[in-house]
Amino acid sequence: MVSADPIDKDGRCRVKRSSFAFYSLPFLLALAFSQPALAITYNYTQIDVPGASFTVAVGINNSGQVTGFYQDGSGQHGFVLSDGVYSPVNYPGAFSTDAFGISNNVNVTGEYDCCGATYPAFLLSGGTFTTINDPRGPNYELVGFGVNNSGQVVGSTNPPGQYGRGFLFSGGAVTFIDYPGAIMTQPFGINDKGQVVGHYADGMGTLHGFLLSGGVFTTIDYPGPGYSAASGINNSSQIVGVWIDRAVQHGYLLSGGVFTLIDPPFGPFNGIGPEIGINDNGQIVGSYGSFHGFLATPSLQTPTITWLAPAAITYPAPLTGVQLDAGTNIGGTFVYSPPARTVLGAGKGQTLSVTFTPDDTIDYAPVTATTTINVNQATPIVTWQAPAAIAFGGALGGGQLDAVSGVPGAFVYTPPAGTVLPVGNQTLSTRFTPNDTVDYKSVTSLTTITVKPASPSEAPANLVVTKVLTRTEASVVVQLTIANTGGTAATNVVLISVKVGAVSGTPLPQNIGTIAPGASTEATVNVPGSVGVSGLSSSLTVSGTYTGGIFNSNTRITLP
DSSP states (O other): OOOSSSBOTTSOBTTGGGOGGGSOGGGGOOOOOOOOOOOOEEEEEEEOOTTOSEEEEEEEOTTOOEEEEEEETTEEEEEEEETTEEEEEOOTTOSEEEEEEEOTTOOEEEEEESSSSOOOEEEEETTEEEEEOOTTOTTOEEEEEEEOTTOOEEEEEESTTSOOEEEEEETTEEEEEOOTTOSEEEEEEEOTTOOEEEEEEOTTSOEEEEEEETTEEEEEOOSSSSEEEEEEEOTTOOEEEEEEETTEEEEEEEETTEEEEEOOTTSOBOOSSSOOEEOTTOOEEEEETTTEEEEEEEEOBOOOOBOOOOOOEETTOBOOTTTSOOBOSSOEEEEEESOTTOBOOSEEEEEEEEEEEESOTTTBOOEEEEEEEEEEOBOOOEEOOOOOOEETTOBOOTTTOOOEESSOEEEEEESOTTOBOOSEEEEEEEEEEESOTTTBOOEEEEEEEEEEOOOOOOOOOOEEEEEEEEEOSSEEEEEEEEEEOSSSOEEEEEEEEEEETTEEOBSOSEEEEEEOTTOEEEEEEEEEGGGOOTTOEEEEEEEEEETTEEEEEEEEEEOO
16 A cells, blocks of 8 residues: 555554565665567556545456555545546445456455554455455455456455465465466466466566466566566567666556556656556556656557559459458458458459458557559350351241340441351451440450252343442442342343432443343442431332332331
């Protein structure tokens, strides 16, 4: 305990039970190690109970509730600081009360002065105080320093004015904790895994920190001269404690094998005992100067994310680990948006995002990074097998113009359906335009067809007309193909009339001459462009004569 008059009525310094001052100068000796690396920086806040002559902050839980003790005009009291409100902790009927440890479920431990001679420890749980007594008898002082969610309490016990032993209070029973070969053992902190930290004095009187985990003791010494104590441990096994070098006191954090000094900017650190605590968020409480509390909140570091823009992919390839391959130099979890197996539409510079959550959320903040990816259009697969041969005179139709694709869309054939091809091997072409022009390209596919001569016969000539329309600046150009699908020659073929709507083309008439069986010839006629604008529906009428017959054609057209 601490009082306004630090010397108790029996002549004992009232901070003895929890202070380095209890031990003599030989304890200043310690082993030397390499200097630590600084890993974390902190933002500091003062903790002072209003109206108090001193405030000592000792414990903190994950909700940021702080325990400690203070003195005002009415005496010495424990406190719990929660959301800016200080609530006194007073053991019923006690002269004074000190609160030290606090768990996440608000178990509180400490000590109280019941009669001015001995100081029992207590556990405050659910509003009920439980006294913790040494099983060896009433002449032993107990101090409860650390408590966990299970209500397990660790602390020290000793006859007045003598070196102490550690104890564990669990399930209503007290058992002792003694570092092997030590002349003194004082535990100060316990986490929910049952790991215990504190300090011990070896046979030479040198103080060392220790960790007790799974029944195994490990020594903790801050690198450099001086002596060390471990005071608090969180559920991530981060340890805080006190290091004293040439009578200068410092707090420290041991995290991942790296030591970081905890020196509040308000004044020199004052571990009147190893009274410094840590929660699972890495927040640390302690005291400085003439007994003022402080809260140190870590300034989170931002992890560096490495994520190069991935190579382009082609629709509909899904995103995989090849693209979602961000990396960093610390452990953690990546969550991608969009996630793996997403199929992106085609397009350039599409944004990929990742949020990285570090495993170590005490020292590192989550961070988001982005990159971009190009998704190329897919080329549709068109299947078009070469059609069977046809005899001259048979017009092209669905039996030949039958290309298919697994992608919905439209086919435009050249030459179109209804065309009568000349004899020989002929090329057929189709332009496929997908309905989804964002994700798929248009594609052209070719095949061939064999047109066989018509069977020899004395069948009369038969002239079939097909056309192709184009437009020049002044005219609609009508390109006619006149094919003889009959078995005899058509002689003295004359093209007499070509009209678009009611407008005649020129030059007319045209003497074509003879068209042999299975052969064809072409004729070109120009119709004035004033016949109509592009896209206008109209008609094309063609007529002519040959020896022994006439030929004609009348079709609906769309002006080019």
